[in-house]
Amino acid sequence: xxxxxxxxxNFSEEEPKEKSETTENSEDVQGLWKGFKNFxxxxxxxxxxxxxxxxxxxxxxxxxxxxxxxxxxxxxxxIASVGLNANSPAVVIGAMLISPLMGPILGMGMxxxxxxxxxxxxSLINFGVMVFxxxxxxxxxxxxxxxxxxxxxxxxxxxxxxxxxxIAFFGGLALIIAxxxxxxxxxxxxxxxxxxxxxxxxxxxxYGLAKGGTIGLGYAGGAMYLFTINTIFIALATFLVLKIxxxxxxxxxxxxxRKRISQLASVVALAVMIPAAWTFWNVLQENNIRxxxxxxxxxxxxxxxxxxxxxxxxxxxxxxxxNLYFNGEIxxxxxxxYKSDLQKFSNIKDFELKINGNKNRSFDKISDAxxxxxxxxxxxxxxxxxxxxxxxxxQQEVSDLNSQLESxxxxxxxxxxxxxxxxxxxxxxxxxxRQFGFAKMLxxxxxxxxxxxxxxxxxxxxxLNDSVQTLREKELETWLxxxxxxxxxxxxRIK
Numbered sequence: 189x190x191x192x193x194x195x196x197x198n199f200s201e202e203e204p205k206e207k208s209e210t211t212e213n214s215e216d217v218q219g220l221w222k223g224f225k226n227f228x229x230x231x232x233x234x235x236x237x238x239x240x241x242x243x244x245x246x247x248x249x250x251x252x253x254x255x256x257x258x259x260x261x262x263x264x265x266x267i268a269s270v271g272l273n274a275n276s277p278a279v280v281i282g283a284m285l286i287s288p289l290m291g292p293i294l295g296m297g298m299x300x301x302x303x304x305x306x307x308x309x310x311s312l313i314n315f316g317v318m319v320f321x322x323x324x325x326x327x328x329x330x331x332x333x334x335x336x337x338x339x340x341x342x343x344x345x346x347x348x349x350x351x352x353x354x355i356a357f358f359g360g361l362a363l364i365i366a367x368x369x370x371x372x373x374x375x376x377x378x379x380x381x382x383x384x385x386x387x388x389x390x391x392x393x394x395y396g397l398a399k400g401g402t403i404g405l406g407y408a409g410g411a412m413y414l415f416t417i418n419t420i421f422i423a424l425a426t427f428l429v430l431k432i433x434x435x436x437x438x439x440x441x442x443x444x445x446r447k448r449i450s451q452l453a454s455v456v457a458l459a460v461m462i463p464a465a466w467t468f469w470n471v472l473q474e475n476n477i478r479x480x481x482x483x484x485x486x487x488x489x490x491x492x493x494x495x496x497x498x499x500x501x502x503x504x505x506x507x508x509x510x511n512l513y514f515n516g517e518i519x520x521x522x523x524x525x526y527k528s529d530l531q532k533f534s535n536i537k538d539f540e541l542k543i544n545g546n547k548n549r550s551f552d553k554i555s556d557a558x559x560x561x562x563x564x565x566x567x568x569x570x571x572x573x574x575x576x577x578x579x580x581x582x583q584q585e586v587s588d589l590n591s592q593l594e595s596x597x598x599x600x601x602x603x604x605x606x607x608x609x610x611x612x613x614x615x616x617x618x619x620x621x622r623q624f625g626f627a628k629m630l631x632x633x634x635x636x637x638x639x640x641x642x643x644x645x646x647x648x649x650x651x652l653n654d655s656v657q658t659l660r661e662k663e664l665e666t667w668l669x670x671x672x673x674x675x676x677x678x679x680x681r682i683k
Contacts, residue, residue, distance in 0.1 A: 196200055222524060239370045240435050246367060248307060250291030253314040257288050260403065264288075265325040267385045269338050269394070273330070275339035280388055289386040289651040292318055293419055294364065297426025303437045319415075321388065326394020342392050342407070350475040353468050360425030368433060389415035390430040435531065456566055473535070480533035484510075488526065494518065509540045610671065618660060623647035623682055647682035655679065 253261075256375045264287040271279030295311030298304070345678040370673050396408030481503050488496050495515040502511050512526070523543045531537045625645035646664065648657045665679045 237370055238433055242437070243368045244298065244302070247294050250288070251295040251311050251314055252306070253292065253318050260286060260288055261318065261321060262325050264387060265322050265391060266329060269326050269329045269391045272339060272342050272388060272391050272395070273333065284387050287387050289318060290363065293422050294367070294426050297423035298430055301427045301430035302435050305617045322390040323394050323397070326391040327397050328397045330398035342395055344488055350472050352414055353417055353421060353471050356421035357425050360422035361429060363422070364426045364429045368429070386415065386418055389418070417471070420467065440545070474505065476535045478503070480535040481510065484530060484533055484536065508538065509542060510536065511542045511544065513544045516545060518543055614664070618664060620649040620652055620660065621646060622649055641676060641678055643678045643680060645680050645682050
């Protein structure tokens with residue numbers, strides 16, 4: 189064999205060997221990717237653990253709204269209303285745990301998904317009764333309950349944002365997934381009842397109607413908007429999950445009727461999805477506007493050279509206007525700077541910026557007024573200090589006079605009593621004592637012989653009944669006899 193043939197032979201052996209290593213590497217990568225996909229599939233797939241017939245039966249059982257279920261709703265609405273009024277999140281959470289509001293909403297989503305027009309009608313009727321009864325109960329509570337306050341728990345349910353939409357949708361997903369699982373996960377159902385918070389908005393609607401006026405109706409409208417968002421997105425999540433899991437469509441014997449009901453279900457599904465998308469977009473836009481507005485106003489508030497008064501109506505989305513109210517004058521250059529800064533925020537750059545300054549409250553005038561106020565306070569402090577000094581001097585004079593009187597009296601009468609000391613001790617010993625007097629009274633039993641008898645006159649707190657006052661007087665008599673070394677003593681009550 190020639191050298192060329194040997195080289196050719198060797199080359200032909202080496203080439204297949206290199207190709208084999210490449211193929212093996214490719215097969216390893218493919219095997220790794222296939223194993224990863226299988227792992228994800230087994231991790232996230234929920235179709236093997238679904239009990240379709242039992243799920244439909246369980247959802248239908250929760251739709252009826254009468255008897256015990258109605259009373260449970262009324263009680264839970266009362267509890268939630270008390271919690272909202274008292275600003276107690278713990279009480280509101282407890283009320284949501286016992287509320288049966290979720291049943292008709294799941295029924296609506298399921299009936300549209302499986303083309304069950306009868307269940308849809310039943311769900312809508314029970315849903316309407318549920319909402320009416322909830323709002324009526326909350327209205328009656330807040331109408332006749334004497335303590336009405338705009339607590340933060342109530343106001344929080346009047347301004348929905350994008351987070352409420354996401355909570356409702358993903359809460360609905362978690363709930364229907366738990367419902368479809370063999371052996372329903374009760375903890376998930378309770379958690380979704382708390383997270384989606386269907387009850388508090390209905391309570392707030394009742395509160396707004398009971399409060400009345402423009403503010404009350406505004407509360408009611410905002411809360412009903414939040415409740416509608418929760419309802420739509422929970423039903424939408426139910427519809428999507430059941431469609432993905434391919435729940436069996438309800439079949440009708442009449443083909444024409446089946447087609448008509450199928451078309452109706454499709455229209456209803458579309459009618460639910462369009463408002464859901466519209467609501468999501470509007471809430472998202474509103475959330476973005478509020479975020480940009482807060483970012484725009486924040487440096488103005490932190491600027492110590494100006495005094496911005498922030499009000500609730502500063503951001504007017506309807507008229508696309510931003511109003512800034514200042515205590516003091518705002519120069520044209522500064523106003524132009526604010527308008528220029530507004531253009532940096534894409535969501536509010538087309539809003540009209542209105543700057544309102546107060547010429548009567550300029551910074552210099554405020555500073556002067558503040559200095560005058562400090563000067564007045566200093567002058568008043570000096571006056572108060574002088575009066576306190578005079579009071580202390582007068583108290584010392586009174587004390588000296590009392591001492592002189594007691595000394596003089598003690599010289600005149602060896603049995604004289606240091607009255608001020610005894611009265612202070614008596615007050616300390618008997619806190620209910622209101623008035624105390626002591627004197628020596630001339631007395632005669634046979635109208636011939638005259639005796640001198642010590643007499644203590646007392647007046648007690650009127651809240652004490654007669655028996656307690658009599659007991660106190662006996663204790664006081666014993667104490668005074670011992671304190672004053674007296675054989676006889678009469679205690680008389682001052683009326």
